[in-house]
């Protein structure tokens with residue numbers, strides 16, 4: 001018997017730190033593991049005892065690339081605990097803020113993180129030598145997402161304007177209006193970008209997925225709604241923990257979310273959203289999906305970049321619609337009196353469903369917090385994909401470096417956010433025996 | 434540095450927000466890349482080149498023994514070492530473990546705590562190795578980052594302002610939230626760099642750039658207490674992203690002791 005480990009010691013072009021190990025015996029795959037060595041930051045513990053108003057500022061620091069998702073899930077969950085009903089204007093602005101995050105995150109991932117893989121480039125900067133116009137356009141698309149976040153949130157990373165009950169202040173009218181032309185350009189440019197990524201040379205690899213996403217009330221999943229599990233089942237968010245749980249499974253050293261009761265892996269993120277909710281895309285994005293012949297359901301994980309491209313169009317379209325409706329009116333924040341209670345909410349971070357659950361006491365302090373980020377939900381599925389992919393590759397090649405690169409690209413297509421993975425365990429690695 | 438200086442970006446315990454600021458400098462990004470060589474930047478490139486480096490930008494705090502060793506190795510490889518952000522300069526939000534029981538925290542979050550390898554502390558980079566320059570903020574400002582990289586690339590020592598957020602409010606013409614609304618705002622003792630955003634958005638500063646040099650936190654806290662703010666609000670205000678910065682730490686502990694003393 002000969003044992004062999006193929007190691008990708010550091011995953012690049014992802015958020016946070018992780019690594020990948022394939023374990024082989026006599027040339028056959030025994031196991032594939034995504035190892036997360038990001039040290040734990042213990043957010044759920046450090047939130048306890050703090051004023052509930054701190055939750056949006058602190059949970060934002062779980063992840064620098066999707067802080068708005070954390071802020072949105074947190075405020076929605078806490079408002080449920082407090083019985084706060086937000087106004088339609090606050091709701092409209094929250095959607096707009098979320099658009100900014102989807103735009104900057106999707107534009108970054110598609111152009112600088114994932115696209116280089118299809119052209120054997122090491123980085124977006126190297127890719128820019130071959131596709132200067134496309135990469136520059138991508139950076140510009142990203143920049144307007146950041147400008148939107150700055151207008152509404154004060155700054156792009158860890159915005160400061162989000163509060164339980166609404167916003168500290170409405171944005172200034174002049175800055176609001178000034179963004180409209182940028183978003184008109186952006187809606188066009190995003191379509192061009194989506195058409196471009198749709199032409200990439202995708203590896204021929206398909207998997208079966210159970211898709212899970214927020215089911216918005218008659219709209220593309222975003223910042224509120226129930227939870228759709230596959231095409232025919234929808235549950236209220238309050239029942240999330242009856243259908244999903246975090247597990248430590250024998251073959252992995254990391255916590256993974258599983259579907260109950262079967263304990264199976266599932267898929268969250270852009271592919272899951274578009275597979276389940278395509279008909280709710282806005283008209284321009286929907287037409288483009290048809291035009292480029294996006295298959296439904298899409299079962300090729302590498303094509304998540306196309307789903308991301310379509311969602312970039314969706315986010316620009318949604319943002320432009322909201323911007324054209326004009327600056328909001330009325331109170332920017334609904335007041336409340338603290339009371340003891342519990343609340344939960346799920347929103348769609350750019351990379352997938354993000355669930356928060358809080359308990360608060362009658363003095364307005366956090367008693368407990370539970371945060372289940374997208375990456376921990378996707379991790380079981382990523383490992384399933386890796387096993388299937390590596391097993392198949394081993395039939396046609398013995399080049400370990402080729403297999404390792406293919407696996408790394410597969411992981412990257414998920415846009416995993418390892419900083420977010422508050423539930424991953426530090427790995428103690430042992431060689432194959 | 435006659436050739437293009439070689440820059441490495443390293444990450445320890447953190448949220449990635451500070452290094453993301455470099456990718457957020459969209460207009461400057463490709464230009465910066467012409468002036469410096471991003472030799473090791475795992476978040477942006479798969480081409481990871483070994484040291485030595487001219488400049489190492491370090492994000493995140495030290496929460497494991499292994500990371501402390503990794504940091505010492507990086508220091509050996511780097512001519513200049515610059516910390517970026519509150520995690521690297523003061524321990525970050527994860528430094529709150531100093532006031533908790535890490536063992537108990539780990540048990541509260543993880544079902545199999547034995548697998549968790551983490552220190553009871555979250556320490557800033559300067560507690561482990563010599564730091565040449567500190568860039569503040571949670572997150573840092575992309576503009577300041579470009580200034581620092583450019584200065585180091587040209588062999589100059591970067592100069593950044595160290596006055597308070599308060600002064601920037603005056604410059605912006607923002608109405609003072611302390612005077613007008615009695616809000617507890619850390620602006621008077623917090624170092625500038627953000628552009629004084631929070632008061633402009635009608636809320637108090639929560640100190641994400643950390644204490645300015647010679648901050649008189651004690652006077653400010655006394656004033657907030659006279660305005661009716663209790664320790665239950667002021668302690669968490671001082672204890673967030675720069676909780677372990679000595680000035681904020683001292684004041685939060687003084688408040689806590691006074692509150693405990695008063696209760697007993």
Ligand code: SF4
Pocket residue numbers: 061064158447448449450451452492493517518519520521525526570571572573674
């Ligand atoms: S200082 Fe703030 S933004 Fe920077 S890495 Fe730490 S938590 Fe993230």
Ligand code: SF4
Pocket residue numbers: 160598620623624627628629630631632637638639640641642643
């Ligand atoms: S005003 Fe204070 S809390 Fe707000 S961004 Fe500036 S330094 Fe950070």
